[in-house]
Structures are given as structure tokens and as C-alpha cells.
Amino acid sequence: MTIDKELLEILACPLCKEEVQPTPDGNGLKCVKCRRIYPIQDGIPVMLVDEATVDDN
Numbered sequence: 001m002t003i004d005k006e007l008l009e010i011l012a013c014p015l016c017k018e019e020v021q022p023t024p025d026g027n028g029l030k031c032v033k034c035r036r037i038y039p040i041q042d043g044i045p046v047m048l049v050d051e052a053t054v055d056d057n
Helices: 005-010
Strands: 020-022 028-031 036-041
Touching (some): 005 020
């Protein structure tokens, strides 16, 4: 699922307020600082810290 570029420009990690980028598979948005991955469900990013997973890479 692709996210509109304009939407990506305004979205930020709710925990550390840093930029998020799409994951390679397109199923989430990953924070560039804390590495949390927020899922995208039905084309809508779920920007809730409780729903995020942390990427170990």
C-alpha cells in the first residue's frame, strides 16, 4: 500500500516526533530515530505507540 507523499510529509512518530518512512514491504511506516514500525491498515497509518513494533535492525 502506498502512502501519499503529502501525507508522509506531515506524519511524525508520536513518541519521538521524528520523520517516518514507508517500510520496504509497504505495510508500515518506520521511524528513522526510534525504529518503531507503525502498521498501515486498510490504507490508513495507525500512529499509536501501543500498536507499533520495534525493528531490531
